[in-house]
Amino acid sequence: MPRIKELISREKGKKVVMLGNEAMARGALEAGIGFASTYPGTPASEVGDSIAEIAQDLPGLTFQYSTNEYVALENAIGASWAGVRSLCTMKMVGMNVAADPLFTLAYSGVVGGLVVINGGDPSASSSTNEQDNRYYGLHARIPVVEPSSTQESKDFVVESFNISEKYDVPVIVNSTARACHAVGVVELGELKDPPKEGYFKKNWAKYYNAQVLTVMNHQKLIGNQNKMIQEYAPVTKLNKILPGDSKTGIITSGMSYDYTLEALNSLGIHDVPILKLGLVYPLSPKQITDFASNLDQVVIMEELDPFLEGEVKKIAYDQGLEIPIRGKELFPSAGELNTDIAMQAYAKAFDKVPPINMDELNLKVFGAAVILPMRTPAMCPGCPHRATYYAIKKAVEGKGYDVVWSNDIGCYAMGALPPFQMGDLMTCMSAGESIASGMSYKTKKQKTVAFIGDSTFLHTGIPGLLNAVWNDADLLLVIMDNRWTAMTGHQPTPATGINWSGKKAKSVNLRDIVTSLGVDYVRMADPFNVKNTIAIFEEALKKTGVRVVISQQECLLETRRRNRAAIEERKEKGVRQYIDVNEDACIFCEECIKEFGCPAMTVTEFEGEKVSHIDMSRCVECMVCKHLCKGCAISVTKVYPGKTILEEKSK
Amino acid sequence: MRKVNVYICGVGGQGTMTLGLLLKQAGVLENMVVTGTESRGASQREGAVDSHVRFAVFEPDEEFDERKSIHSPLIPTRQADLYLSMELAETLRNIKYVSEDGTIVMNRYEIWPPTVRTGEAQYPTIEQVLENVKKFNKNVYVVNANKLSEEKYGDYSGVNMIFLGVAMATGKIPVKIKTIEKIIREQMWKPEKSIEQFRFGLEEGKKILAAGPA
Numbered sequence: 101m102p103r104i105k106e107l108i109s110r111e112k113g114k115k116v117v118m119l120g121n122e123a124m125a126r127g128a129l130e131a132g133i134g135f136a137s138t139y140p141g142t143p144a145s146e147v148g149d150s151i152a153e154i155a156q157d158l159p160g161l162t163f164q165y166s167t168n169e170y171v172a173l174e175n176a177i178g179a180s181w182a183g184v185r186s187l188c189t190m191k192m193v194g195m196n197v198a199a200d201p202l203f204t205l206a207y208s209g210v211v212g213g214l215v216v217i218n219g220g221d222p223s224a225s226s227s228t229n230e231q232d233n234r235y236y237g238l239h240a241r242i243p244v245v246e247p248s249s250t251q252e253s254k255d256f257v258v259e260s261f262n263i264s265e266k267y268d269v270p271v272i273v274n275s276t277a278r279a280c281h282a283v284g285v286v287e288l289g290e291l292k293d294p295p296k297e298g299y300f301k302k303n304w305a306k307y308y309n310a311q312v313l314t315v316m317n318h319q320k321l322i323g324n325q326n327k328m329i330q331e332y333a334p335v336t337k338l339n340k341i342l343p344g345d346s347k348t349g350i351i352t353s354g355m356s357y358d359y360t361l362e363a364l365n366s367l368g369i370h371d372v373p374i375l376k377l378g379l380v381y382p383l384s385p386k387q388i389t390d391f392a393s394n395l396d397q398v399v400i401m402e403e404l405d406p407f408l409e410g411e412v413k414k415i416a417y418d419q420g421l422e423i424p425i426r427g428k429e430l431f432p433s434a435g436e437l438n439t440d441i442a443m444q445a446y447a448k449a450f451d452k453v454p455p456i457n458m459d460e461l462n463l464k465v466f467g468a469a470v471i472l473p474m475r476t477p478a479m480c481p482g483c484p485h486r487a488t489y490y491a492i493k494k495a496v497e498g499k500g501y502d503v504v505w506s507n508d509i510g511c512y513a514m515g516a517l518p519p520f521q522m523g524d525l526m527t528c529m530s531a532g533e534s535i536a537s538g539m540s541y542k543t544k545k546q547k548t549v550a551f552i553g554d555s556t557f558l559h560t561g562i563p564g565l566l567n568a569v570w571n572d573a574d575l576l577l578v579i580m581d582n583r584w585t586a587m588t589g590h591q592p593t594p595a596t597g598i599n600w601s602g603k604k605a606k607s608v609n610l611r612d613i614v615t616s617l618g619v620d621y622v623r624m625a626d627p628f629n630v631k632n633t634i635a636i637f638e639e640a641l642k643k644t645g646v647r648v649v650i651s652q653q654e655c656l657l658e659t660r661r662r663n664r665a666a667i668e669e670r671k672e673k674g675v676r677q678y679i680d681v682n683e684d685a686c687i688f689c690e691e692c693i694k695e696f697g698c699p700a701m702t703v704t705e706f707e708g709e710k711v712s713h714i715d716m717s718r719c720v721e722c723m724v725c726k727h728l729c730k731g732c733a734i735s736v737t738k739v740y741p742g743k744t745i746l747e748e749k750s751k
Numbered sequence: 752m753r754k755v756n757v758y759i760c761g762v763g764g765q766g767t768m769t770l771g772l773l774l775k776q777a778g779v780l781e782n783m784v785v786t787g788t789e790s791r792g793a794s795q796r797e798g799a800v801d802s803h804v805r806f807a808v809f810e811p812d813e814e815f816d817e818r819k820s821i822h823s824p825l826i827p828t829r830q831a832d833l834y835l836s837m838e839l840a841e842t843l844r845n846i847k848y849v850s851e852d853g854t855i856v857m858n859r860y861e862i863w864p865p866t867v868r869t870g871e872a873q874y875p876t877i878e879q880v881l882e883n884v885k886k887f888n889k890n891v892y893v894v895n896a897n898k899l900s901e902e903k904y905g906d907y908s909g910v911n912m913i914f915l916g917v918a919m920a921t922g923k924i925p926v927k928i929k930t931i932e933k934i935i936r937e938q939m940w941k942p943e944k945s946i947e948q949f950r951f952g953l954e955e956g957k958k959i960l961a962a963g964p965a
Contacts, residue, residue, distance in 0.1 A: 117776045282824035284786040285779050358822035365819055439827040456829055465847045468883040472843045473872040475864040477798035518865055694869045699797055717907050
């Protein structure tokens, strides 16, 4: 969409529609970054992706998809220490990967401002936990900033770069999925061109953390933080107060501020003083005390853990504030909050009757939706992962194996769902292979099979496989190589053969990597070649030790995107291809529906009998069904202007 | 200030995100405060997806009151003035959003989830869906945008724009038709074709509206 080019618009004051993630990217560009790195992860993926879209148009801006989050952060540190403002973005669990450099970075500090954007995920819609990354601020003594609108998503990133340089410290912008994916109006500020070049000015004491130097840098960090608490936190424009006469005050931040305002409005409460924190760490004891000094009670609304509640209570103890401070007593810690939850909680806190009886309504919704079939995400039609799962399922069938299916992060994690149910566990990036290998020493009667995507393998999977080889695990590792980081929006990997800009880049060969780690048994499979792939898995399952099958076929979404113009052109010329079920031949064994589970396969009736049917609006012509059809009922018809060619099904 | 909330739901790949973005951009062109959100990430693949679109429409010299404006990208329960569903059964999933005096437009097109294809679950009939939807709001209009598109264009390429046209025909979306067309022209891959499909949808929508609720 041309909308993305607004990211580098020079029309100051123009109002544009932006995704929260795009707004944060624009903020970084207005701050004049010269470097940006990321490992993609929902909900933060579009920050990096949108910069990738425009980086070629801003000379001096360097962008990279890094192999993982700690590599991304370390690269950003390098650019910052060369004096250039740097941005590093990741989803919240990525911060665990990047935590190693982060803590010591806080000691050394920055030269060019360094901002780390964390996309949080309350409700875990795309994550394996709900961790609250504000604690990284507390833990590493790093300021944490939290926007509550798309406008703030931009503005706060600009200000975060200023704080970073002023207090010689990296800054975390913690944006939850709802803020990352919010779409709203952003008034643009001035675009600042990236610096042409940087220079690393040597300063051993700052950059070389060892023994006494480490302690001195730690002391410097504490000093800077105290200075920030004293002079910046009480007056920062990141925080604001909505005054009011009520004796109950509210402290809140991020999305919770939005829910608070709308809930209070619905409850008809208009006089409550609200302290809205944009700087959620560190807090200013002065600001909190001034705000609370005339109040009878304080209510704190925040998502996930009682982080602000804990910080405010610490301050209250130190300052002798003896009023009730109510937080998680009213709001849940698990799951995402919303206006409805806010309304129920505030109704309780302010002794009001909520306009909607949620219990009653939920019961009514439940009653009405009972006829609604469950709809879980599924692999797309033509997904090579489906073909891989199908092949290994067939290879296992009837053999009496007891298999532990260890799964991992990516589209292929949906293999845990019917019809395959090959996901007994899923933890974090590349954990599946090592958990399976650790298990394999103790589960001699079970076969341990781990699945890992190409991008996940290159992210942090190499050390785990090396370890399995070195320590002689009994593991069949299936590398689900679809050539892209597909789940997060088709970013390239080091094996794709292109870089962020789509230009040709060096690419690694997965087979070479696996072989070089000492794996003796490596097989390449093309999952669309069903028979061969089944045979490869049958053989691999019989062996012991570390075995790797690389199941390689490009994500069809990407292939089709690349060929979109050609496909359209063919259509316009009247050239079409139909994949049909020959109703006479279909024995309705349901292999294609129940065993393979392609979303393009449906059921229809033919002469009173049920038969399979292909929904051509969804079929992407992977042809796998043709190979697995037991009745040889699937045929391909090619239509050219003036002639039709029927290709008989071949087995 | 008037608040207008439009909720759009469907199945991943149907284009709820595109429709949501077009409406938001149209709102900004008409100087409204606009917010909302879309399903992204895992749910995009064959899952249930939605898009929230929220407009704050101001009088010419009205002052902005932070306490009374819209803020949350999520539509609160029972506050969607227009509830658009691009898939038959999905109409029910988040029906709690529709307001008591709102309007529902439902696309009569079925995308069977895996459990239905394998026979473990039943896909509801349109009568069942309507009966349950009407427990929340009786102002329901049914369109078959997929059929309309297939009949006119030979495939489903026009579904999105036809559906947008029908949605506009309800009169519940607070932006001008001209503004929507301007945004389509700027943002869509095949602008002229999209505009034609949109206008076709608008005309079909007028007929459906004139015939009264289902």
